[in-house]
Amino acid sequence: MTGxxxxxxxxxxxxxxxxxxxxxxxxxxxxxxxxVLFTHxxxxxxxxxxxxxxGIVVLTGGPARIARGVDLLSQDKAKRLLISGVHQATTRKQxxxxxxxxxxxxxxxxxxxxxxxxxxxxxxxxAEWAAKKDYKSLIVVTAAYHLPRSLVEFSHHMxxxxxxxxxxxxxxxxxxxxxxWWLNTTRISLLFSEYSxxxxxxxxxxxxxxxxxxxxVPKG
Numbered sequence: 001m002t003g004x005x006x007x008x009x010x011x012x013x014x015x016x017x018x019x020x021x022x023x024x025x026x027x028x029x030x031x032x033x034x035x036v037l038f039t040h041x042x043x044x045x046x047x048x049x050x051x052x053x054x055g056i057v058v059l060t061g062g063p064a065r066i067a068r069g070v071d072l073l074s075q076d077k078a079k080r081l082l083i084s085g086v087h088q089a090t091t092r093k094q095x096x097x098x099x100x101x102x103x104x105x106x107x108x109x110x111x112x113x114x115x116x117x118x119x120x121x122x123x124x125x126x127a128e129w130a131a132k133k134d135y136k137s138l139i140v141v142t143a144a145y146h147l148p149r150s151l152v153e154f155s156h157h158m159x160x161x162x163x164x165x166x167x168x169x170x171x172x173x174x175x176x177x178x179x180x181w182w183l184n185t186t187r188i189s190l191l192f193s194e195y196s197x198x199x200x201x202x203x204x205x206x207x208x209x210x211x212x213x214x215x216x217v218p219k220g
Contacts, residue, residue: 035195038148039195042194052076053162054137055139059119059150060083066099068141073109078138084113084116085114086112086114088114092110123158124157127154140166145194
């Protein structure tokens with residue numbers, strides 16, 4: 001190999017490395033910019049009282065979500081409520097005990113979904129429930145940080161259903177610096193993890209040719 005050939009190979013490698021590095025930097029900047037926008041959206045999600053809908057879907061993950069969903073049902077915001085992702089061992093009585101004076105509502109107007117293992121599963125479970133009830137509009141109740149990804153999944157599996165998001169934020173976070181994510185490493189980690197899952201959900205659903213058949217709950 002001549003000196004000219006060696007020099008050309010080195011320059012080519014340097015050029016390729018430079019291009020790769022520039023692309024990585026641009027993607028990194030876009031990723032972080034998206035994270036800031038995502039965080040801003042989560043923090044500023046409206047918690048105004050939603051308009052009436054056919055049904056309410058609560059995604060399990062904390063008693064505050066169930067309590068808020070039951071409260072909306074008691075205000076006649078919908079006909080029925082589905083609690084999606086209920087553990088097989090959890091009873092209706094145990095759930096009712098988490099919300100004051102909710103026994104009658106649990107008996108008459110609340111359904112328990114036990115098949116969902118993740119957010120995509122919640123969407124499929126809710127789609128099946130809404131189809132059986134012939135519901136055309138739903139209020140989706142979950143934690144604020146979880147809502148963007150939830151809406152991506154619900155919109156994919158129920159493209160013709162009107163969805164209203166209702167964000168649940170614990171009272172202690174509304175007035176504390178814990179909700180100021182830049183001051184709390186735990187909050188940063190939670191938001192960063194959820195942002196990554198949100199982007200993944202967008203990518204997976206974009207590549208999917210059609211929604212899963214109602215009743216087919218994704219696992220994992």
